[in-house]
Amino acid sequence: MIAKVIVDVPSRQTDRPFDYEVPGAMEEWIAIGSRVGVPFGGRTLQGFVIGLAEQSSLPSSRLKPVAELLDGVPPLLPDMIELSEWLSAKYCCSRIQALQAMIPAALKGKEERRIGLGDEDAPHGLSKELMEWLGEQAGLVKLDALLERFPDQARMMKGALQSGALLQQAAIKDRLAARKVQTVFLPESREEAERALEALGAKAAKQRAALSYLLEHGGPMSIQALAAASGASPASIRSLVDKGLLIMREVVSERDPFAHREFERTEPLPLTATQQAVFRRIANALDAGQADVMLLHGVTGSGKTEVYLQSIANCLKQERQAIVLVPEIALTPQMVERFKGRFGEAVAVLHSRLSNGEKLDEWRKIRSGRARVAIGARSAIFAPFERIGLVIIDEEHESSYKQEESPKYHAREVAVRRAKQHGAVVVLGSATPSLESFAAANRSPAPGQEPMLLSMAERVGGRPLPSVDIVDMREELRDGNRSMFSRRLHEALLARLERGEQSVLLLNRRGYSTFVMCRSCGYTATCPHCDISLTFHQKARQMRCHYCGHAEQAPATCPSCESEHIRYFGTGTQKVEEELARLFPGIRVIRMDVDTTSEKHAHEKLLKTFGDRKGDVLLGTQMVAKGLDFPFVTLVGVIAADTSLNLPDFRAAERTFQLLTQVAGRAGRHHLQGEVIVQSYSPEHYAITTAREHDYEAFVREELRHRSQMGYPPYCRLVLVTMSHEQLALLAEVGQSFAAELRALAEHEGVLAPLHSGLPRALEILGPVASPIARMKDRYRFQCVIKYRGSIDASALVRRALQPFTEGTQQSVLFSVDVDPQVIL
Structure with missing residues (x-):
């Protein structure tokens, strides 16, 4: 074979x-x-x-x-x-x-090399001590361990390996193995153990306690668990093992990330007429057993999650499995609780906050068939199920479904492909679908096919969507208010504090200040490795680059002119937290951003504290905008709606509208009426005015008009090729050569034409030009953007164009290919 x-x-x-x-x-x-x-x-x-x-x-x-x-x-x-x-x-x-x-x-x-004794007659020059030590070891020893113990004999070891005096064997060692725990069992004869308990003297009180506990509660138990429960020491328990009164074995123990949590079982809720219609459409597609994709456009609070849960239950009845994808930042304890509460041990959770060991054991649950529902971030789309029936992608518009390292896949595209392999149903859910998904769902269905677009336009129970007020911060400035809080937001926060209600504040920018500048000479602190300004973090008094991680202490005087007029401009979440404490003495602020949630279970702890009403304000970056459901949140404030609006990215308006709509949906989800206050320096922008009216269709009409004029998705598809090198001249030369090679191939295929040519198959190449961030991690960056429409295999063209650049001196230029990029920075 x-x-x-x-x-x-x-x-x-x-x-x-x-x-x-x-x-x-x-x-x-x-x-x-x-x-x-x-x-x-x-x-x-x-x-x-x-x-x-x-x-x-x-x-x-x-x-x-x-x-x-x-x-x-x-x-x-x-x-x-x-x-x-x-x-x-x-x-x-x-x-x-x-x-x-x-x-x-x-x-x-990874490879692990092990060393053992070979031909004893072969010459070696090694010390007697080394040879005797190797002879005493059971089996082969790691090469690293041998070099560490006898560092002065490294050269002789090499000769001994060549002569055959030492043998070397290579093996593949996993980075992590199954966790094994020392576990104690009662002997086969329970009566014998009971007699032994009576025979233990008063001096063996701790041994008596351990044996008595195990007899009473039954076994087996890990030594640590028995010691904690009985008050005995691990040494006392081992004494019982030595006497033959207990049996000890190593047992594989799964790392359960939710062992510390208990989930209350929940029953299906009655569905509204709208929910029932959507459920039936998904159920019919499941019954058909053929691949199907549908887009569920449901406003925030319309009950999409309950439809998902009941559709999954229907899928499991058919002896098939389900995958549920949620954005990483929305994978909150609340979301896990809903699925664990409904399906219990049948659920495996996969996301980046778990340790490698926990991820491995959750993955093994899936592979062994013990888990039938996988919930997680984008990589959960690769859950090793054998009979997938349903894939749900919640908040399908989220850019975090796109992997930014190779392979730069989009989980939505992979889901559709896996559904074709398994005859499964894909449900894309969002209150603000991506324009690509919405445009695809709006196309007329083929004869005999059901419509792809499903709609849930009202909140459950007829609860109204929150009112949205837009505050023009230019007016605030003219009226002498230089605070980061408008008078309207200040009053609203004060009212919530007096009524004992809660607020959520969004600022999609972490740190204290966005840049550090000298007011005397104009010097701005920039990263020495990237063309980007450093962000000031107050707690550590450090300036950090959020691209490469470079950090340095904030200067007391200007490094350029030695002036003392160093100032911190812009606003980050740390600065907002400080300002809240100054304006509202005694306010309890819970800040959620990358800096405060780096520790394990930090998300869970912070959200539980807020859910227990031990915080008045939940302040954070976009991680507070998704999936949260707190009954006493009646105010949502957006500090600066323009943060993402002015980025050099054609999706900037779409992202702003989505973020405002999502965060607005956190308010008034239960019995209390919600209110949203959006602060902006561009209050007339259509992304902000349509978000105020909760009018997705109006936003789409305006945004599609712009996309059509500029020739961007969904009117075409994109491939972004980024090149990087330490030498600018070589990079420019290779960039021009690559673009010329690609143009020649496209021309040969007969597809090289501008998009506005009206041809059904057209491809145009923009660049090479310097990337918006022209240098990162000490490497200069150029990019080519390829736009195309029609049945063109652009990936194959790019692969062919890259072939000459993988050899010789040009090989040192790194190429990165991003198909359907979400960010063009």
């Missing part, structure tokens, strides 16, 4: 399957999707079996055998191997990058 293996070497030259002979003992075990260790270029590397064959094109003398099988059950299913081929082709990444994206980080094995 021949295994076709993709080896873990992410370079274009090795981006193909290599043939390996499968040893006879492994033939029954190796399958498509297996993870193996194989010899490659003098090392042993991890690889994935993507195919099996009876013959190889290589002569048998050149075939190397598979060194080891890393898993009893293949971690990847055959449909995921097929999916990796599609990912690699569409998103211009290597096949190994596509495969690695599908497994937990803990399974990305």
Whole structure:
């Protein structure tokens, strides 16, 4: 048997399957999707079996055998191997990058070399102490451990390996193994244990306590748990093991990220007529068993989550599995509680806040079939289910569904592809759908097909949407108010404090000040590695770059002219927190941003504190705008609505409208009426005026008019190619060569034409030009934007154009390809 293996070497030259002979003992075990260790270029590397064959094109003398099988059950299913081929082709990444994206980080094995004694007659020059120490070890020892113990003999070791006096063996070691816990069991004869308890003397009080507790409550228990419950020490429990009164074994214990939580079981709620219509449409599609995609446009508070829950229950009845994707920042304890409360242990949760061990054990729950619902951020789309029936993408407009490192996939596109493989239903849900999804859903359905667009236009119970007031901050400035809070927002906050109600304040900018400037000479503190200003953080008195992580102490005087007139401009969440404490003495502010939520379970703790009404104001970046549901929140304030409006990005208006609509939806979700106050220096902008009226259709009409004039999605598709190098001249030269190569290929295919030409198939190339952030991490950056429409395989054209630039001196220029980019910075 021949295994076709993709080896873990992410370079274009090795981006193909290599043939390996499968040893006879492994033939029954190796399958498509297996993870193996194989010899490659003098090392042993991890690889994935993507195919099996009876013959190889290589002569048998050149075939190397598979060194080891890393898993009893293949971690990847055959449909995921097929999916990796599609990912690699569409998103211009290597096949190994596509495969690695599908497994937990803990399974990305690395080579570990071990050393043992070889031919005792071979010359070696090693010390007697080293040889004796190796002889005492059971089995082989890590090379690192040997070098650490005998550092002065490193050169002799190398010679001893060459002469055969020492043997070296390489193996693949996972970054993390299953957690094993020392566990104690009662002996087979319970009566014997009871007699032993009576025989233990008064001096063995702690041993008596441990044995008595285990007899009373039954076993097994980990040593730590028994010690904590009985008051005995681990040493006392081990004494009982030594006496044969307890049995101790290592038991695999799953890392449960929710072991500290209890979830109250919930029952399905009665559906409104609108919810019922949507539920029936999803149920009919599930019954049909054919791939289907639908867009659920439901206002905030319209009850989308209950429709999701009941649709999942329907899917599980059919013995199929469900995947639920939510944006990372919306994966709150509230969301987990709803799904765990309805489906209990059948739910696995996958997101970045879990440790690698917890992610691995949740993934194993899915792979073993114990979990039937996976809820998580974008990577949960690769949950290893065998019979997917339903994929739900909540807040489908969120840019966090796009991966920013290779493979730069969009979870929405991957979901549609997996649905085709499994005959599954994809439900895209949002109060503010992306323009691409909305335009696709509005197309007339094919004959015999149901409409793709589903609508839920009212809140459950007929509760009104909150009123939205827009405050013109230019007027505030003219009237002498230099505070970051308008008089209207100040009064509203004061009223909530007096009534004991809660408020949410949004400022999509962390830190204290957005830049540091000298008022004498105009010097601005910038990052030495990136073309971007540093952000001042008050607590540590540091200036930080939010792109590369560079940090330095804030200067007391100007580094350029030594003036003392250093000032901090702009407003960040830290500064707002300080100002709230000054204006409202005794106010309880809970700040949520990247700085305060870096610790594990920090999200959960902060939101629980706010939910328990131990905070008056929840202040934060966009993470407070999504998925939160607190009954006493009656005021939402947006400090600066223009933060994202003026970015050099064609989606700036769309993102502003979405953020304002989403954060407005946090107010008045229950019995109390909500109010939203938006502060802006551009109050007449259509993104802000339409958000005030909760009028998505009016926003879409205006935004589509602009997109049509400028030739941007959904009227075309984009590919962004970014190049970077330390030398500007070489980068400019390579950029021009790449663009010329791509134009020549497009012309040969007969598709090179401006988009406004009216041709059904057209492709145009803009650039190369300097990127908006022209230098990052000491590398200059150029970019080409490719716009196209019609049935053009732009990814294939870009891959072909890149081929000449992966060899020789030009290889040092790094290329990054982003298909359907969400950000063009």
